[in-house]
Structures are given as C-alpha cells and as structure tokens.
Amino acid sequence: MQPVINYLNTNSGEIINSLGQHLTISFIAAIIAILIAVPLAIILINHRKIGELVLQITSVIQTIPSLAILGLLIPLVGIGTIPAIIALVLYALMPVFANTYAGLTNIDPLLMEAADAFGVSWRFKLFKIQIPLALPMILTGIRQAVVMIIGTATLAALIGGGGLGTYILLGIQTNNNNALIVGAVLAAALALIASGLIRLLAKVPLKYLTFAIIGIFTLAGIGWGVKSLEFQQQETITIAGKMGGEPEILINMYKDIIENDQPQIKVKLKPNFGGTSFLFKGLQSQKIDVYPEFTGTVLQSLVKTDKAIPHRPRLAYQQAQKLLQSQYKMTYLAPMQYQNGYAVVVRRSTAAKYHLHTIADLTQFPALKAAFDPDFYQQSDGYPGLKKFYHLHFQNVKTMEPALRYEALAKGKVAVTDGYTTDPQIKKYKLVVLNDSRSFFPPYQGAPLVRTEFARSHPQIIKSLNKLQGQITTKQMQTMNYQVTVQHKKASQVAHQFLQQHGFLVQKSSKR
Known part of the structure; x- marks a missing residue:
C-alpha cells in the first residue's frame, strides 16, 4: 500500500481536482435525471399505456453500450462534460422513472378511494398521500441511479470530461497500478458514500428533505457563481x-x-x-x-x-x-x-547475440518472436509497411497492449517489439533502438x-x-518521461x- 499512499501524496492536488470533476458531473447528471424522470412518472400516473411505453424506451436505452452513446453524441454536442452528462442522464432515467412510476401506481386503491371520498384536491392527494407513500421506492431508484452514474462517469475521461476515470485510463496506458488503484478505489468509495447518504435521506421527513434539497442547490449555485467570477477576473x-x-x-x-x-x-x-x-x-x-x-x-x-x-x-x-x-x-x-516516432526495439543481450544494429539486420533472423501494439500491427506505417519495405517476415508475431509489450520484452518472452523513440521503458530496461537506416518511419x-x-x-x-x-532532444525527452512514468x-x-x-x-x- 505504501506506493499507492506515496502516489496519493505526490498527486494530491490533481486527484482532488479530478474528484471534484467526478462529483460535479455525477451531481449534475443525477439532478437532471431526477427532474425529468420523477415529474414524468407523476404526469403518467393515470396514463398507464403511455407510462409502460416510456418504461420500455428507458429500458432499451440502458441496453445500448455507453461508448456507443458517447460516439453518437460527439458529432452533435462535441466533447467534454456535456456529452458525458447527457449519456449519464440517459442511463439514469430508467431506474428513477421505473421506481417512481411503480411506487405511485402501486398504492393501495382503498386509500385512493378514501381520499376521493373525502373530496381532497389532487394537489393534497399527490403531496400528502401518494408521494410520501411512494418515497421509499423513489429514493431506491435514485440511489440505484446515483451509484450507476458515479461508476459510469469514469468513461467521461475518454472524451475529455475529466473525473476519476482519468487515473484509470492513465494506469492502464502507462502500466501504473498506483494510478489505476487510486482511480478505481475512489470511484467505488464515492459510490458507496453516495448510496449511504441517500439511505439516510429515506429516514428524513419529507418537509425537511425539501429544505435540504433547496440548501444543496443554493450552495451549488453560490459555488458556481464564485468560480465564474474568478475566471472573469483575468483572461x-x-x-x-x-x-x-x-x-x-x-x-x-x-x-x-x-x-x-x-x-x-x-x-x-x-x-x-x-x-x-x-x-x-x-x-x-x-x-x-x-x-x-x-x-x-x-x-x-x-x-x-x-x-x-x-x-x-x-x-x-x-x-x-x-x-x-x-x-x-x-x-x-x-x-x-x-x-516521438515509431521504433523497433530489442534487448541489449539480443542485439549483442545477433549483432543487430539496424532494422534491416532483422531480416536474417525470422525465427525471433515479435510482439506489436495492435495499431502498429495493422497500420500501413507499422508492421505491414515495414514487412514490404525491409522484406521483413517474422514467423511468430503476436499483438499485445502497449503497457505489456515492454514488460514481455524485458522478461524475454518476446525478442522484438515496437515502441516510440522517447518511451521511458527504453531507459528503464536498457533496451536498444534499432536504426531505421532506410528512413521508413515518417517524422513525428x-x-x-x-x-x-x-x-x-x-x-x-x-x-x-x-x-x-x-x-x-530525444534523449532529454526520454529522460523526462522516465522521471514522470517510472x-x-x-x-x-x-x-x-x-x-x-x-x-x-x-x-x-x-x-x-
């Protein structure tokens, strides 16, 4: 745990900022989903066919992969927090609407008949009978939606929305388990805390709950206003x-x-x-x-x-x-x-054993095991082009994620891999970059x-x-990358x- 604690201490400012972004995205998405789903369920109490149709639509939305929804939204609203919030709202509608609708439509009919017999107004019946009785189910739906939103919000990092998903993606890409653990654990802890708070809210009387919600909105509005003023003070x-x-x-x-x-x-x-x-x-x-x-x-x-x-x-x-x-x-x-261009990399011992100095030297050793990044394996400026240009044909080639291929090379599981000229792993594992003597790789x-x-x-x-x-220089950037990544x-x-x-x-x- 010590490396994780050190990572937290070193990056505390950025982590707190990402946590704030995650909370902001999740809070806004949850509020919008509640403001849409709860009133809609109330409106459709006496329109059962339309209510069932809306329930089916929200259920279908939940079956669409989140990445597909983000991909569809990008051409319409761009990137950043807006498409992330829209996607989260779409996912949250089903649990909030389903539970609110079920809670309001499954109240004992005898109670409703008694209310009608006393001649109470629809407003009194809604706010004094129906909503209080349905409130436990409504809060259950909100709790489910909030937990799902917090977990799914990690995908916001894929489209520049920030949040804790940034550390999860960074950990995967750079093979940094500390960043991965920090992002995943904080997101999970945030979901558990939010779930627990909503459980507590279920025990609060409705009128106090209303005051609490108004207070939260007021504080959020003040915070947003102060932040806006700060940015307006200077360009x-x-x-x-x-x-x-x-x-x-x-x-x-x-x-x-x-x-x-x-x-x-x-x-x-x-x-x-x-x-x-x-x-x-x-x-x-x-x-x-x-x-x-x-x-x-x-x-x-x-x-x-x-x-x-x-x-x-x-x-x-x-x-x-x-x-x-x-x-x-x-x-x-x-x-x-x-x-920071493509490179072909081998271990120092492999280069010495086979007298490898250039990429062309590899043509004499087709039996060497190679592992390439999936993009490098498919792109024309990667292995396919390299094969034609250098007449290079390895008998055993695998595809491997970028974070894993260097580790496999260092452990001797493969003999050749691709990389980038400024990768810190070259310095870390003391690898040899073979000279592209015929200038195949384009400049980067x-x-x-x-x-x-x-x-x-x-x-x-x-x-x-x-x-x-x-x-x-390339060496200077490689050294700086080593300091940050390793x-x-x-x-x-x-x-x-x-x-x-x-x-x-x-x-x-x-x-x-």
Missing part, C-alpha cells in the same frame, strides 16, 4: 494534452513559459484529455485553445492528402502546416527538435497546434510558445525544472 486560456506523461510534460512547459512571460494570463491545463480526434474536435469547438500534436499524426490522421508522407522532418512539417491551414484554418507552430515532431483566429488575437502567446522551436515525479515539476535549467524562464514565477 484564461486552456491547454490540453493526450493521455500519458509526455503530453503532460509538454503542456506544463507551455503553461510555465506563457505565465512567465505574461503573468496577467491564467493558463488552465487539461491533462489526459483523450485521443487525437477528441483533442482536435475540442480545438475546433473552442473548448481548448492549444494542444501539442505531431507531424506524422497530422498527416496520417487529421488532414486529407493523396501525397506520400515526406521522410525529411522539415518537409513533413511544412506539408502538415500548409494542409492544416487550408483545410481547417489551424496554425501549426514550429516543432521541437526531438521526434511535436509542436503546438492552435486555431488561426486564436493565433492572430494572441501574438504574445504564440511568441512564448515559439521559444521551444528546435529545442529538446520515478513517478510530477510532470509539472519535471517540466519546470527543465525550463529553469535551460534558461527558458527569465524570472521565477511568483506562483511557485
């Missing part, structure tokens, strides 16, 4: 990064350089925001202002082109820059020196990507970001230390 720009340690290092560098040059600007970071498509859509929809992207990724995944990807880094960048501007009105700033140089409109209105920010042009240092500290050591920060930031 805020949002910088996001993909999953993993390296993108987090880069966005912290961007933040430090911008705030060092222009203290009046507040930079908001969104680390582990999601994959390439989510970040690009976030940039288009103005949910984020800057994110680091790689030339090879731009040319293969973002822009439309019939041209082959140039193998010279400068030409690849120029092509990516031109296409981003013409197709999307995006400005691609000048790249850094290092490349990182650079800030912004909307052209943003670049024109923020020339000083662009000037600050351009300080990283041609800076940071030694579990905070990305913000590693980035700040590098910038200070290399003279990028003229004066020490007052916020540190």
